[in-house]
Amino acid sequence: MIEFKNIKKRFGDKVVLDGVSHVMETGKTNLIIGTSGSGKTVLQKCLVGLFEPDEGEIIYDGRSFTDMSQEERKLLRQQIGMLFQGSALFDSMTVEENIQFPLNMFTNDSNSKKLQRVNEVLERVNLVGSNKKKPSEISGGMKKRVGIARAIVLNPKYLFCDEPNSGLDPKTSMVIDKLIKELTTEYNITTIINTHDMNSVMEIGDNILYMVNGKKEWTGNSKDIIFSDNKQLNEFIFASEFLQDAKTMRMLEAQGKMDGNGNMVNK
Amino acid sequence: MNFFTHFGKYLLMLKGMISKPENAKVYWKEFMHQCSDIGVGSLGIVCIISLFMGAVSTVQTAYQLVSPLISKTTIAQIVRDTVILEFAPTLVCIVLAGVVGSKIASELGNMRVSEQIDALEIMGINTKTFLVMPKIAAAIVTIPLMVILAMALGIYGGRLAGEASNILSADTYDRGLMQNFMPYNVTFALIKAYTFAFIISSIPAYFGYFVQGGSLEIGRSSTKSVVVSCIMILLADYALAALLL
Ligand SMILES: Nc1ncnc2c1ncn2[C@@H]1O[C@H](COP(=O)(O)OP(=O)(O)O)[C@@H](O)[C@H]1O
Numbered sequence: 001m002i003e004f005k006n007i008k009k010r011f012g013d014k015v016v017l018d019g020v021s022h023v024m025e026t027g028k029t030n031l032i033i034g035t036s037g038s039g040k041t042v043l044q045k046c047l048v049g050l051f052e053p054d055e056g057e058i059i060y061d062g063r064s065f066t067d068m069s070q071e072e073r074k075l076l077r078q079q080i081g082m083l084f085q086g087s088a089l090f091d092s093m094t095v096e097e098n099i100q101f102p103l104n105m106f107t108n109d110s111n112s113k114k115l116q117r118v119n120e121v122l123e124r125v126n127l128v129g130s131n132k133k134k135p136s137e138i139s140g141g142m143k144k145r146v147g148i149a150r151a152i153v154l155n156p157k158y159l160f161c162d163e164p165n166s167g168l169d170p171k172t173s174m175v176i177d178k179l180i181k182e183l184t185t186e187y188n189i190t191t192i193i194n195t196h197d198m199n200s201v202m203e204i205g206d207n208i209l210y211m212v213n214g215k216k217e218w219t220g221n222s223k224d225i226i227f228s229d230n231k232q233l234n235e236f237i238f239a240s241e242f243l244q245d246a247k248t249m250r251m252l253e254a255q256g257k258m259d260g261n262g263n264m265v266n267k
Numbered sequence: 268m269n270f271f272t273h274f275g276k277y278l279l280m281l282k283g284m285i286s287k288p289e290n291a292k293v294y295w296k297e298f299m300h301q302c303s304d305i306g307v308g309s310l311g312i313v314c315i316i317s318l319f320m321g322a323v324s325t326v327q328t329a330y331q332l333v334s335p336l337i338s339k340t341t342i343a344q345i346v347r348d349t350v351i352l353e354f355a356p357t358l359v360c361i362v363l364a365g366v367v368g369s370k371i372a373s374e375l376g377n378m379r380v381s382e383q384i385d386a387l388e389i390m391g392i393n394t395k396t397f398l399v400m401p402k403i404a405a406a407i408v409t410i411p412l413m414v415i416l417a418m419a420l421g422i423y424g425g426r427l428a429g430e431a432s433n434i435l436s437a438d439t440y441d442r443g444l445m446q447n448f449m450p451y452n453v454t455f456a457l458i459k460a461y462t463f464a465f466i467i468s469s470i471p472a473y474f475g476y477f478v479q480g481g482s483l484e485i486g487r488s489s490t491k492s493v494v495v496s497c498i499m500i501l502l503a504d505y506a507l508a509a510l511l512l
Pocket residue numbers: 011016034035036037038039040041042043
């Protein structure tokens with residue numbers, strides 16, 4: 001569980017985060033959603049300490065991250081995995097070396113044991129056999145999956161993903177969402193995902209924080225979203241007519257006025 | 268930002284760099300990798316410029332010493348001393364500031380911009396220690412070795428040119444090399460080489476590590492780092508000469 005209270009962050013005169021508070025739950029996919037520039041990335045980076053918030057407190061499972069020394073933070077970070085928006089793979093290393101890097105740094109395992117673990121996670125993200133490829137030789141979706149593999153290789157307790165499916169086709173992005181969701185429940189990870197992808201919100205939105213201009217505008221889960229009458233949220237999530245229709249159908253379905261095939265039920 | 272802010276940030280980077288490695292083996296590997304990158308990578312250019320600078324010094328010194336009263340061996344002495352004192356350390360390091368400096372700055376800049384530095388940081392790695400220290404250490408180990416090589420090749424280049432253009436025979440040249448040799452000159456040149464090696468690696472590392480923006484800024488800060496390193500080399504060159512000679 002990661003709890004944060006009243007996080008404020010400004011760059012120069014520009015207020016990017018204006019007092020955000022929320023609780024990210026363990027074993028759930030916690031989503032931070034909002035338009036581009038609403039402060040999702042900055043919030044995530046504040047939570048892991050890549051940015052220092054100007055105000056506010058961050059608590060990891062009862063331990064105050066805000067009050068930790070650099071050394072304590074370094075130790076905690078060995079339990080954090082992070083997938084960056086641009087994957088951030090080390091481009092001088094192969095896929096295998098990328099994933100093995102955290103193992104080399106933080107374990108004293110034998111080479112064969114490390115390699116076994118690498119192959120295990122490669123299998124988990126469906127990339128068996130790509131060991132010797134360079135990041136420049138693989139597609140965007142594969143890079144994200146290597147990024148995920150590297151993030152989970154040390155069995156993290158906390159997983160951060162910044163727009164894991166931006167720039168991917170709908171099918172690949174669903175595969176990635178499903179993968180993250182599975183890992184989260186399987187290993188009981190506290191997962192935090194930044195996204196503005198409508199599909200992800202509906203599919204894996206266990207706990208959603210909707211931000212507008214650096215402020216919390218709405219929270220709930222993917223079911224609550226259907227019934228929310230928050231105007232900004234509705235405009236953001238159900239941006240197209242097609243999606244508005246989908247929302248109406250889901251609402252009717254949930255109220256029992258329509259069956260799963262889209263036929264009206266007469267009561 | 269003004270000079271003092273930069274300088275302060277630079278010193279803080281150097282201070283932050285000093286910490287215990289998370290894993291000695293990985294750091295050692297990175298250090299060896301940098302040694303091969305910085306050292307072996309620039310060996311070719313160092314060999315070429317040192318041979319030629321020795322050759323040119325012989326020809327030009329002979330051209331300036333027209334008096335028959337001056338013994339030919341003097342040419343060899345002058346070539347030896349200029350190569351050891353100035354050409355090998357300073358000229359080679361200025362060239363290396365371009366070769367090695369731009370490489371360090373753009374490598375770190377690219378890692379910063381593509382969030383690879385953040386990725387390392389999030390794993391719980393002190394990136395200043397892991398990325399900057401091995402580069403500076405590798406430069407301090409390999410660059411003075413290259414300067415020594417440049418001394419030898421420079422003097423040898425002078426010998427070749429002396430013979431090839433019938434200025435003086437190899438025998439005379441060798442005799443000249445032995446006359447009035449001051450070992451302190453070599454020590455002084457090495458002090459210069461260590462100082463310059465530190466400049467060439469730490470200044471571009473600073474510019475690369477703190478890049479903000481995109482690929483345009485990587486190029487810009489890499490150029491800037493080379494210019495600043497060159498100026499610092501020349502200033503240090505003058506300061507050391509004034510202090511130690
Ligand atoms: N390092 C920075 N310096 C100055 N401004 C920044 C920095 N990082 C982000 N911002 C600003 O913060 C705002 C929110 O950015 P971000 O969190 O990246 O948005 P998003 O929700 O799309 O991830 C943007 O207006 C951006 O310009």
